[in-house]
Amino acid sequence: MKVNGMFAMLARLGRTFPMTEPLSDPERELALSYAAAPIRPHLRTLWRLDERFGAIVAGTTETTIGEMRLLWWREAIAISDEGAKAEPLLEQVAGAIEATRSDAAEWGAMAEGWHALLQEPLEAQELDRFANERGGRLFTLSAEILSGSAEPFVTAAGRGWALADLSSRISDADARSEARAMARKMFDDAGKTRWPRSLRPLGALAMLARRDAVSRRPRRQGSPVRVARMAWHGLTGR
Template sequence: MTSIDPGRALALSYAPPATRAGLEALFALDDRLATIVRSTREPMVGQMRLTWWHEALTRLQTAPVPQEPVLQSIKSLVLTAGVSGSSLAAMTDGWEILLQAEIDTATLEAFAIDRGGRLFEVAARMLGIDDRRIGLAGEGWALVDLARGLTDTILAGHARTLATTRFDAAFRGRWPRAARSLGALALLARFENVAALSQSPGPTRRIARLMLHRLAGY
């Protein structure tokens, strides 16, 4: 049974009710791709599995959907929101980067864009929002998630520094109301990033910051 991330559940509860199930399906797809990479010991095997997902997602609009729960949900909840199968298939690119290369600065940058940026931009499209800051927030979110699993502390620190730059840019100005669920996800990652780099704000300040974002968009 897949555990539910309480932080993500809280953040997605900020989304308009009609979009929540679709966003949950989208992030479940990202979870599945993450599991492939994190559980793969042989890069070639991982690439083959990601290729299967890439092809299955690309064909969603033109062929019967495989009996796979994540794909079934994507077909019924995400494609109906105006997202193409090919744009979802591109989400495999960020994860494949981790199988193809040693992780260095260039890898971090590419992963941030191809995983987090793409994911949040697709989510924004589902919400009817076009705002470059949302992609930047997604890049920061992905970098924090990657840093969490890196054993190289120097590289992890660099990932967190890159995330800080993106969060600083993403949270300039007010966010659109419909996108504040994504902003809350990024804020939770930002809290973790601050805790790793310096000193974390206490629980009360975190809750207050999330509420401010939900209500006012800052």
């Protein structure tokens, strides 16, 4: 199933369960489709916020401007009830935080991970900060929405996922190699746990990222093999 095929399947799901605006990354969108329907919109909003932070960093040509935009978002989330009308995603974030009884500061703090990528050169310290503040925090918050709590292996898997994902998106060969090596170590720390059913949306992403971290081939998002592996993980947790 190619990327277009994935979106077609998601569209069919959308006719069954109301959906918020889909994520730009089709594999993440497919993974989140395994979440229970009542909480899926809130989970998707969290991941859309992560994508927004990533878009800010990707579109930044002046570090100071990027830092200011990330800071604005972090502060706006903390007082989202006052500024939600100005930004549709911010309004959705406020609603999701209220519905899931999440900590708004934790949602906003993901921006700190993305802020690390604005630093040059991108070395191990910045990569570790990115892994913790973006990946670890994103998986922890997601697990809390999915199941009410987050075990340490989930946070460790999130850290590895963030670095494996980053390694597929950056052009700096040294930073890419370092990110992949760090991701492998973090996945070792996470262990090879059978993911509980409620957390399999995260487990599917972590499973693919673990494979990406050890493969020498470029990842082919949306390939039939990757989609089949996600489906198998959804059934087995492995």
